[in-house]
Amino acid sequence: MDAYVALEGERVIPARGRAPGRTRGELVFTTAYTGYEESLTDPSYEEQVLTFSYPLIGNYGVRDERFESERIHPRAVLARELTEDVAEWLTSEDVPAVDHIDTRDVVTNVREEGAMKCGIAVGPDVTPEDALDELAKCKGMSEHVDIGKQVSVSESVTYNAEGDGPEVALVDCGAKGSIVESLVDRDATVHRLPYDVTAEEVRELDADVLFISNGPGDPKNFEAAADLVDEFVGDLPLAGICLGQQVIAGALGGETEKMTFGHRGVNQPVKDLRTGQVVMTTQNHGYTVADPGDQLEVTQINVNDDTPEGLESDELEILTRQYHPEANPGPHDTLGFFDDVLAMAGDGSKKPALAD
CATH class of the missing domain: 3.40.50.880 (Class I glutamine amidotransferase (GATase) domain)
Known part of the structure; x- marks a missing residue:
């Protein structure tokens, strides 16, 4: 699957698609090197796009007894590499996901510019314009007051x-x-x-x-x-x-x-x-x-x-x-x-x- 991530400023990052879909949200990152199951099911990530700074996510599988809630809360997931187990889990919950990106660069960007809006498009025929269209939908939007x-x-x-x-x-x-x-x-x-x-x-x-x-x-x-x-x-x-x-x-x-x-x-x-x-x-x-x-x-x-x-x-x-x-x-x-x-x-x- 093709995949593109569009950041504020209309910078577009090509990636490998791991779970299909199109979405948008606030791009944030976590430095946690374990606990991806807990992070993904933490309700505090609702409506955000979560970037994992640790290179490999999924090396010990997916077990629901580690979940903090009943579902995944981030709107999308970015990583350097996602295992098949995690990619299948995200796909089953309709959460778009990409990997094969330089997460160090993404994290540096967020640290320097602050948490920012982004658009994501993942699928067999998506284009950079699809990700930019998702990003454009963020403009003028405020945070969900009844979240x-x-x-x-x-x-x-x-x-x-x-x-x-x-x-x-x-x-x-x-x-x-x-x-x-x-x-x-x-x-x-x-x-x-x-x-x-x-x-x-x-x-x-x-x-x-x-x-x-x-x-x-x-x-x-x-x-x-x-x-x-x-x-x-x-x-x-x-x-x-x-x-x-x-x-x-x-x-x-x-x-x-x-x-x-x-x-x-x-x-x-x-x-x-x-x-x-x-x-x-x-x-x-x-x-x-x-x-x-x-x-x-x-x-x-x-x-x-x-x-x-x-x-x-x-x-x-x-x-x-x-x-x-x-x-x-x-x-x-x-x-x-x-x-x-x-x-x-x-x-x-x-x-x-x-x-x-």
């Missing part, structure tokens, strides 16, 4: 209903499955709620912790989640991961902004400002907290660019992380975050909080 609907559960789902630990109201803005697993492993009962759940519905659960999940795009698009923070701050412990940190900060008077090319990979160094300890983390986000406001303390920062990686408030019982402590794929240095979140439940838990 949460595409990645969230449509109705409440409860996990570990008979658990003896705290009850967690998890607002699903595009939650990775391993977040649920990490809480259930600690015997918490998890109520996974739609992204637009109302305060009244949350209140009916009488949960011990309100948890805002990760998700795709601009945190300002998740107004319902921000309204929940406004409603429950000071009354219920609040926790958040990735987009969840941004939503909580924005709801409490902070500011968020889009990054040049974001943090996406499994080797992002994070420093704890209280202990001085540096840990390696898994990340996938294109927005960050520019100003946490007056109510939240920055407790952790990214070593590379000083962006906030952890926000806390002892008084308001708030604990957030910009990275993914559940780390699938990636290091498990920060799994203790979930113990700390459940410990905030205090007397509301069904049994004493779990120890580290």
